[in-house]
Amino acid sequence: MKMGYVLAGILLAAIGGQVLAEPSTQVAWTxxxxxxxxxxxxxxxxxxxxxxxxxxxxxxxxxxxxxxxxxxxxxxxxxxxxxxxxxxxxxxxxxxxxxxxxxxxxxxxxxxxxxRQPPPPAKKEEEVPDRIRKLVDRGDGARIIPPCSVCHGRAGESQVLDTPVLAAQKAAYLEQTMLAYKSEARHNDIYKRMRLIVQQLSDDEIKQLARYYAGLER
Ligand code: HEC
Ligand code: HEC
Missing domain, CATH: 1.10.760.10 (Cytochrome c-like domain)
Known part of the structure; x- marks a missing residue:
């Protein structure tokens, strides 16, 4: 877990100033x-x-x-x-x-x-490979990918203020929105936090991550 915060810190430091110039949203969490x-x-x-x-x-x-x-x-x-x-x-x-x-x-x-509405049902498909669980829990230092869990929580329940709950979201939606971050068609993530991460992921990893989260109970 601690390693995760370190990685997230490195990521944020690495992307520092350049992205601040162009706001990706008009919502400031004052x-x-x-x-x-x-x-x-x-x-x-x-x-x-x-x-x-x-x-x-x-x-x-x-x-x-x-x-x-x-x-x-x-x-x-x-x-x-x-x-x-x-x-x-x-x-x-x-x-x-x-x-x-x-x-x-x-x-x-x-x-x-x-x-406040009751969460949707999770849709569990077959088990995702271990390498996908590793990305979620530990990230990948070689590619400077922080663990998803640092921001999205260990069970996809949302950890940091403006991060979404991912658990039980539809796999098809999760996949297409990650692909949209990858191509920058979606670019409303402050500090490019999601774009920088998914741009390091293969399309297959994105698909598997989407299926993983869709199968978690919210
Ligand atoms: C540094 C924090 C951080 C990390 C690490 C992170 N995310 Fe995110 N993620 C965010 C934020 C913030 C948003 C919302 C951005 C916005 O407003 O569009 C988001 C949004 C998303 C969304 C869009 C959900 C929706 O309902 O549209 C998906 C999918 C997602 N993240 C998946 C992942 C996966 C998979 C990983 C790990 C490979 C990951 N995230 C790692 C911060 C993070
Ligand atoms: C005709 C269908 C339709 C209706 C009606 C509709 N939406 Fe949506 N909504 C969508 C689609 C499609 C998306 C995904 C868009 C994308 O990929 O950016 C979406 C996405 C969203 C998201 C982003 C979810 C996420 O996880 O990032 C929110 C929030 C939302 N809608 C709220 C609303 C609200 C509130 C209303 C009613 C006032 C509404 N929608 C009515 C089709 C609809």
Whole structure:
């Protein structure tokens, strides 16, 4: 574990100044913003979520779709993503359109609602190879890849403020969004934390990591 923090430190130091020049998001986690998100009203959020559930509900019908689960995700992560779609920091035709109709308050409210919903079921496939578990728990010093667990938690439960829960997320979504970081089509990760990591991973490792997390209970 300690090694993980060291590696993460090296990674952050290595990428230092250059990326600060161009902000990848307009969300800054000041105490005010944090308080604002934490005070989101889940009951108001519930009404908004009725228009989201066509795609995001954790129903068996939706299980095979590419739409990510939002249930049990952290409110801070959800809020940042909605804000990023609206500001153009993260692109996706559907979500950019939808977020345009949401105020900051709506975003805090709907994030509060989804973060409190029961988690989706994990979808466990066959065991992933040991080398994938190693990437998660220990990283790879040779490629300067910190362990995923340093930021995402040992069980994919989210460890650091703005990192998402990965456990039980759909494998297809996890894979396509990591590939999007790799090609920089997705570039809303502050300090390039995810882009620098996945650019060191092969497409097969990305696929296996996605399957690994999809199989963990949230
Ligand atoms: C027509 C289908 C559709 C509807 C309706 C919809 N979404 Fe989405 N949503 C998507 C898709 C597709 C993605 C993945 C986009 C991408 O890859 O960037 C997504 C992604 C997201 C994400 C990012 C999740 C993550 O793990 O990064 C959030 C947050 C989100 N939607 C919230 C909402 C909210 C809140 C609403 C309702 C106000 C909503 N969505 C309505 C299709 C939809
Ligand atoms: C230094 C911290 C850090 C490490 C280490 C890290 N991540 Fe992340 N990860 C983040 C942050 C922060 C985000 C959210 C960025 C954003 O706002 O788009 C993220 C987002 C993601 C997402 C997008 C989830 C979604 O719902 O869209 C995936 C998938 C992911 N990480 C997988 C991994 C895997 C697999 C590893 C290990 C190989 C890893 N991460 C290592 C910090 C980290």
């Amino acid at each position: 105490p005010e913003t944090l308080k604002f998100v934490r005070n989101g009203d889940p009951e108001k959020g519930k009404a908004i979520a009725e228009s989201c559930d066509a795609c995001h509900a954790a129903t068996p019908e939706n299980a095979e779709s590419e739409f990510p689960y939002l249930q049990g995700q952290t409110a801070t992560y959800l809020y940042k993503q909605l804000h990023d779609y609206r500001s153009g920091s993260r692109s996706n035709e559907i979500m950019v359109g939808i977020s345009a109709g949401l105020s900051d308050q709506d975003m805090a409210d709907v994030s509060a609602w989804y973060s």
